[in-house]
Structures are given as C-alpha cells and as structure tokens.
Amino acid sequence: MFKTSVVVGNSNGLGVAMTLVLAGKGIDVTFIGDEAARSEISDKAKEEKLQDKISVVNGMEFISDVEVAFDFSPDGKNKKEMAGKIESCIPENAVLAIHTILSDVSRIAAGTKIRNRVIGARYVAPGSVKNHVEITRTLDTDDETYKIFRDFAGIISKDVVDAPDIVGGIYFRLMPVSANMAARLIMEGVAMDDIETAIIYGTNSQIGPLRVADYVGIDVVLELLEEIYAESGEATYRPCPLLKNMVQAGLTGVKAGRGFYTYK
C-alpha cells in the first residue's frame, strides 16, 4: 500500500492528487501547495466526499513517511534546488518523480543526493492526467525505481509511455513546432486566417496552430522554443522573432485576452 505526496501543487499536481484519491486504491495523499491550490483541492475533495483521504498542508515536514513523492514545482532557476529540498524531506528509499517541461530530467535530478531513486514523470495537462504520462529514466534511475514507479503511474494514468530525457519530453518537444513555423509564415506576409484555415482544412481539425498557441500561452511556447534551441541548436526551434515581440507586448494569448487572436 502506497502513501504519496504531491509537492508544490500546480494544476497538473492537483490533477494527479485528485486522480490518486479517486482511484480508490487506498492511497493516502498529502498535497502541499500555495494557498490558492490548497483551497482548490480542499473544495474538490469535499465535493467527492474524500476529504479524509487527502491531507492538505502547508509545509514539507509532513512528508517524512511517503513512498512516492511528486515534484510539481514550477520550472525556472530554482527548480534544481527545489528538487534537492524535497528530497531532503522524504525517506531515503522513497521514489522522487519530477515533472518538468522546460528541462530534461537529469539536469534537475543533479540537484538531488540519492540519484538512483529519481525519475521523470511528465503530464501534458490537468485534463490528461487520467489518460497519459511520460516517464523518463535519468542517467541514474535504477531498474527497481523504474519498475515501482511505472506500476504506480499506471494507477493514475491509462497510458504510461517511455520518453527520452530531452527538454520537453515527447509532447512538449513537438507542440511548439507548428506554432513557430506559423509565426514565421506571418512574418513572411501570409494572412493569419489563411494559415489557420489551411491547417484546419488540410488536416480536418477543429483548431489551427495559431489558436492552439494562444491557448497554451505564447510565453510558454516561446520559453519552450528557447530551451529546446539552447539544448539542440536545431533550426526548427530557433524562436521566431514575432513570438518575442508578442510576449514583450503582453500578447500572451487567451489568458491575456489577446494573442494572435482576441478573446473575451
């Protein structure tokens, strides 16, 4: 029987925590996050009448007996340090699963001391947690950790796939490609609506690359491109200058009310 903790919750962390609690496998979940995340998950747990299955706390002294810990702390310059901090609060043999989009997993795991029990776990979006997870072995992940975590991840998500240890993993390595080239086409003088229409009707989709980028967030797309380009130097990922202009101007997409398109 597992106990698990979700650390520094963000929306994916909430999704994982709730799915674990709802899985009904007798797993006790501790959720640590900021005030907004804590109140959101408390409400959700009350709604499902599962508030005694999940402890919502404020500090990391409550996780010293967990078996699997999830690190959903935000990407950024403190990410590696945070991984080390979480590690210092959990048992030596607990598995530490790190969620990162803007980095490969190994360079974050480098912030930890007991490397063999660290593994990558990437979820695409809160809504996809039940469907899918990318797990990534680092330089040091041992076979036992891989097996334990693979089984555990399968409790949360239907599909567990093995992803390479690169910036973005699988999904986020591919997501910015069409947005970047679409922005490049705008720079070359193609009308935005023509780009959207061409892809929608060329692929029989509901939505085109510019609107997808608006929903993900132009700032997120740009950050991803910058990190992937820094890692690989590949021309595909050289960030289109139009995206830089948009982010500098605050036109970051749906959340700002305006990106390529305007949203209420």
Add this chain to the structure above:
Amino acid sequence: MKIGVVGAGLMGSGIAQTCSQAGYEAVNYDSYPDALTRAKAGVAKDMKKLVERGKFTEEHAESVEKRITYTSDIEDLRECGIIIEAIFEDFEVKKSIFQQLDAMMPSETILCSNTSTISITAIAACTNRPERVMGTHFFSPVPVMKLLELIRGMETSDETFKVVEEFGRNINKVVVNAPDFSGFITNRILPLCGKENCKMIARGVSPEDFDKTMSALGRGSMSAMELADFSGLDVLHGCLKSLHAGLKMECYRTPLLLEQMVESGYLGRKSGRGYFKYTR
C-alpha cells in the same frame, strides 16, 4: 464555363470530378488513353459508392459522369475558360504544356497549375500571358478535401485572381491565399511536424507510445503515425526534399531514419511496412 483539366492521373481526375459535381462541364485531357480509361472508371466507381451510401441520387451521379469528357486530343480544350494543369512535377514538362496551351488557347483563357513545388511565376514566364496564369493547389483526394490554396505569380492580375477565386468557391472549396514559395502554406507546416515526429521515433520512442502521447488530449480519427503510413512515407520524403531544395532552410533537412526507411522500401501501408507493419 467549361473547365479543362490537363492530366488524368489521381489529381487531374479528381479535379475534373469535383468540377463536374459542382455543375461545371469538364474536359479531362491526357496524352495517354490508358490514363483516361482509368480516370473514367475511377469516377464511375466513386459515383457508385456515393449512390450506395445515399449521398448522391442516381440521377446526380449519372449527370456527373456525363459532364466529364475524356480526350487525348488537346484541341478539345479550346472551349474551356479555365484550364488546370495537373501533370508530372517537372518544370520542363510543365513548360512544354503551358507553351502549347498558350499558343492554341484564346488570349482570355486562364491557365492554372496544380503544382506543389514549382514557382508559379516561373511557369507564367513561359507564356505570353503571365497575368492570366496562377496556381490552384488542390489536396488529395480532391472530391473530399475542401482546401484549395490559390497562388498568385508576380504578374497575375487581380481580374484573373477574382475569376479563379470565384471558381474555387463555386466548386465548394475553402480558398486561401498562399505565397509563391515552396510549400505554400500547408506544406510549410505539416511536413515539418512529420519530420520532427520521425526524429522522435529515431530517439527510441515506439510508434505506439508516440500515438498514445499525441492523443493524450483527445484522439483524432487517425493517429499521427497511422496517418504518415497511410499517406506514404515517400510522400513526406519527397515533400521535405523539395522544401529543402527550394527554401534552403535547415529545418527541412530529411532525417536519417526517413532516408533509411524510404531507401529500404518501408513506405507505409502500401508497401506493407512503415512505422507499423501491415498484413496484406
């Protein structure tokens, strides 16, 4: 107005069928009588399917077949107001046919090309009527895919564009304006994604895991790897080659795994193996 279609291959035949379905009289020309026979049979087969599925009445299907004239005599194109060329993707071959048409057709006749890789401006410059030449890039299968990319050459007149745009709408296509550069719009983006998908497989991700990931947020009717195998990996390969040659952009360089698969004959469904294996 009669619409002339040069080339009775898959694209040409589909274009003629689409025109006829919208009520136009179409003249499908090909110098090879065998191609014409195949094209006619292909349209008949499609009509039969559509009637069986209740999409067309028997009368409508019959009238569609009646409105297409198949000919190996190029003179039969004389009455057409718009001619759409859909033959082999080779500049010299297209130059030859455009010069032939330019010489024989009345000066107002609009000449279009379905080319996906050759510059419309370059094709137009082979004629004495560059203002009446433009690109009409259809997608396969033409009767099904609604997208039509319209490409103006440097000298295409506004009048020509208006006439062809109206024609595009009349045949129930969704029209977009694309610049006269390799890839136009759609093929600047889709083959790039196809190439990055291939590179992900080359890193060791299984095609099954790949498809599971890309449908994490909801599954389309066909997954990316299945789709690549369905259209043919040789098609992706050819697209990337012409994009890279035409634009000299590094992002369109063919990935090694794709070269290996194509060279080994693993082209997808049609050859029994692509990303996946298929039993015949």
